[in-house]
Amino acid sequence: MAPSRGRDPESDSPASHVYTYEGPDLRGHAEALAARKAQFLQMGGPDRIAKQHAQGKLTVRERLAVLFDDASFTELSLLAHHQSSVPAMQGKVTPADGCVTGVGRIDGRRVALIAYDFTVMAGSIGMVGELKATRIRELALRERIPIVWLIDSAGARIQEAAGSMFARTGDLFREQVHMSGVVPQVAAVMGPGAAGTAYIPGLADFVPMVKGTSHLALGGPPLVKAAVGEDVTAEEMGGSQVHTSISGVADLEVESDEECIRIIRRYLSYFPSSNLDRPPIAGSDDPPDRRCDDLYDVVPANPRQAYDVRAVIASIADHGEFLPMKPDWARNLVTGFARFGGRPAGIVANQPLMLGGALDVNAADKAARFVWLCDAFNIPLVFLMDCPGFMVGSAVEKQGIIRHGAKMLFAVAEATVPKVTVVLRKGYGAGYYVMNGRAYEPDLIVGWPTAEISVMGPEGAVNIIFRGQIEAAGDEAARAALRNQLVAGVREQIGAHIAAGWSFLDDLIDPADTRSVIVRGLEIGETKRVERPWRKHGVLPV
Amino acid sequence: MTSVIAEMAANVWRVLVSQGQAISAGDTVVILESMKMEIPVQSPVGGTVRVVAVGEGSVVQEGDVIAVVEETSGDA
Numbered sequence: 001m002a003p004s005r006g007r008d009p010e011s012d013s014p015a016s017h018v019y020t021y022e023g024p025d026l027r028g029h030a031e032a033l034a035a036r037k038a039q040f041l042q043m044g045g046p047d048r049i050a051k052q053h054a055q056g057k058l059t060v061r062e063r064l065a066v067l068f069d070d071a072s073f074t075e076l077s078l079l080a081h082h083q084s085s086v087p088a089m090q091g092k093v094t095p096a097d098g099c100v101t102g103v104g105r106i107d108g109r110r111v112a113l114i115a116y117d118f119t120v121m122a123g124s125i126g127m128v129g130e131l132k133a134t135r136i137r138e139l140a141l142r143e144r145i146p147i148v149w150l151i152d153s154a155g156a157r158i159q160e161a162a163g164s165m166f167a168r169t170g171d172l173f174r175e176q177v178h179m180s181g182v183v184p185q186v187a188a189v190m191g192p193g194a195a196g197t198a199y200i201p202g203l204a205d206f207v208p209m210v211k212g213t214s215h216l217a218l219g220g221p222p223l224v225k226a227a228v229g230e231d232v233t234a235e236e237m238g239g240s241q242v243h244t245s246i247s248g249v250a251d252l253e254v255e256s257d258e259e260c261i262r263i264i265r266r267y268l269s270y271f272p273s274s275n276l277d278r279p280p281i282a283g284s285d286d287p288p289d290r291r292c293d294d295l296y297d298v299v300p301a302n303p304r305q306a307y308d309v310r311a312v313i314a315s316i317a318d319h320g321e322f323l324p325m326k327p328d329w330a331r332n333l334v335t336g337f338a339r340f341g342g343r344p345a346g347i348v349a350n351q352p353l354m355l356g357g358a359l360d361v362n363a364a365d366k367a368a369r370f371v372w373l374c375d376a377f378n379i380p381l382v383f384l385m386d387c388p389g390f391m392v393g394s395a396v397e398k399q400g401i402i403r404h405g406a407k408m409l410f411a412v413a414e415a416t417v418p419k420v421t422v423v424l425r426k427g428y429g430a431g432y433y434v435m436n437g438r439a440y441e442p443d444l445i446v447g448w449p450t451a452e453i454s455v456m457g458p459e460g461a462v463n464i465i466f467r468g469q470i471e472a473a474g475d476e477a478a479r480a481a482l483r484n485q486l487v488a489g490v491r492e493q494i495g496a497h498i499a500a501g502w503s504f505l506d507d508l509i510d511p512a513d514t515r516s517v518i519v520r521g522l523e524i525g526e527t528k529r530v531e532r533p534w535r536k537h538g539v540l541p542v
Numbered sequence: 543m544t545s546v547i548a549e550m551a552a553n554v555w556r557v558l559v560s561q562g563q564a565i566s567a568g569d570t571v572v573i574l575e576s577m578k579m580e581i582p583v584q585s586p587v588g589g590t591v592r593v594v595a596v597g598e599g600s601v602v603q604e605g606d607v608i609a610v611v612e613e614t615s616g617d618a
């Protein structure tokens with residue numbers, strides 16, 4: 001022990017214990033840090049990036065560059081990586097732990113992001129990645145800003161997660177439920193979304209899927225083979241075509257990653273940052289009082305002739321712009337976003353081209369979901385009614401048409417946003433109610449001169465009321481002649497001038513004035529406040 | 543050759559073209575009937591009708607071919 005020369009005479013520490021700093025200077029630290037960050041920005045490395053590109057996908061960082069306004073993204077925990085001590089994870093480097101998180105701006109407004117990186121262990125959810133995602137969900141809710149997930153993930157990282165530690169997981173979905181209707185939630189499927197990551201879109205408001213590269217399923221093909229013995233590809237089971245046209249899980253099929261990102265930006269442009277705000281009003285040089293003369297040639301006056309209601313929407317909306325939701329599923333009903341005089345609105349329109357515009361179980365589901373979405377975020381609703389009613393028969397009863405129809409009725413009755421209803425032609429039976437008829441608190445309800453409102457269509461009514469008379473009329477030709485005469489008589493009774501005469505419709509309008517009337521209607525409801533009895537929540541028919 | 547496809551299950555109510563007939567893009571090929579509603583089906587292209595695959599009173603399913611039109615060059 002050498003004699004002490006330290007500052008503390010009582011200490012027996014040798015002088016050599018005085019700390020001598022031999023590390024780099026601060027500049028050196030900064031350079032080393034930059035190098036480490038640069039390495040982490042390389043994601044899973046050149047080979048995996050090449051593979052990602054070969055599949056027609058952008059990398060997660062290329063996606064961010066398109067998603068956010070220039071240089072507006074602040075990343076949280078780029079330097080995160082897995083901390084697992086299990087043998088299967090040793091020697092693995094997982095930049096950002098395969099989950100890029102942060103906050104960026106879209107059209108100047110803040111948006112929280114969780115984006116899975118398929119080049120890092122197939123974008124699997126590891127423990128650190130999930131800690132990062134939790135922080136972002138908390139941030140989005142605290143700041144009341146929208147949250148966007150870019151899904152490109154094999155699901156839970158089995159190497160880390162196998163075992164009953166699973167007992168304390170699952171927060172992500174509970175938190176998503178609590179965020180629902182508070183902040184907008186977008187989950188874009190831009191690759192696989194297996195098991196754990198399949199419920200994220202399941203609970204989100206808006207789900208675009210990229211054609212050819214994305215799929216969603218609770219179990220991937222190997223699991224399905226083992227569990228139920230089915231041989232099926234990921235694409236057949238949960239590709240974009242399945243989910244946008246058959247299951248109704250997803251909202252839009254898009255052609256590419258770039259289009260997917262553009263659609264996310266466009267979707268959010270209709271939404272406030274949270275349910276505490278109003279939707280942003282866009283500048284519009286499309287005159288609110290623009291007449292829509294083309295409608296005279298779009299909609300046939302003959303109620304037997306079909307037309308494409310999307311042409312009506314294109315005519316009346318600002319600049320003809322419309323963002324459809326679920327356009328390939330339940331095509332007998334059209335839902336989506338447009339603007340009127342710059343003001344965003346959700347449109348619910350019957351589509352006479354499909355099933356004559358009649359409502360079935362899927363159309364009712366689609367409508368209910370869309371109305372709840374708009375109502376949650378203060379987006380006014382515009383109903384374009386041409387509906388012969390709900391489908392009838394044993395097939396739809398077995399599908400639960402009463403349950404699903406009740407769901408649509410429930411959503412429409414519950415909605416307290418400004419509501420404008422235009423009856424173009426038919427408003428029959430419960431179809432008139434669920435398309436926001438007079439009893440469902442429209443701020444303005446108008447009809448075209450062709451509007452017909454009745455408990456049922458004239459043909460059906462005649463067959464019930466005058467059955468005996470028709471049967472007694474003689475031969476087939478005589479019966480047909482009498483039936484036609486009676487139908488014309490009933491048609492006279494269900495014309496909208498009677499409903500307008502009773503003041504049950506606020507006005508009958510020239511079809512060419514539809515746009516300006518909708519703009520006026522939305523203005524009437526601008527400060528709408530509706531008080532309902534307190535309740536925890538209704539008992540939803542689903 | 544371009545196929546005119548049924549967008550939905552429906553009855554074929556009227557067939558308005560015949561084999562060999564020259565038509566323009568947008569011409570109505572058949573009128574379907576579904577839920578008491580007449581639904582015109584137009585040809586996306588102009589040309590000569592080569593095949594009429596349905597008859598009045600027949601039933602089509604979604605995706606069925608209604609007719610096949612051979613496009614006239616320069617007319618698109």
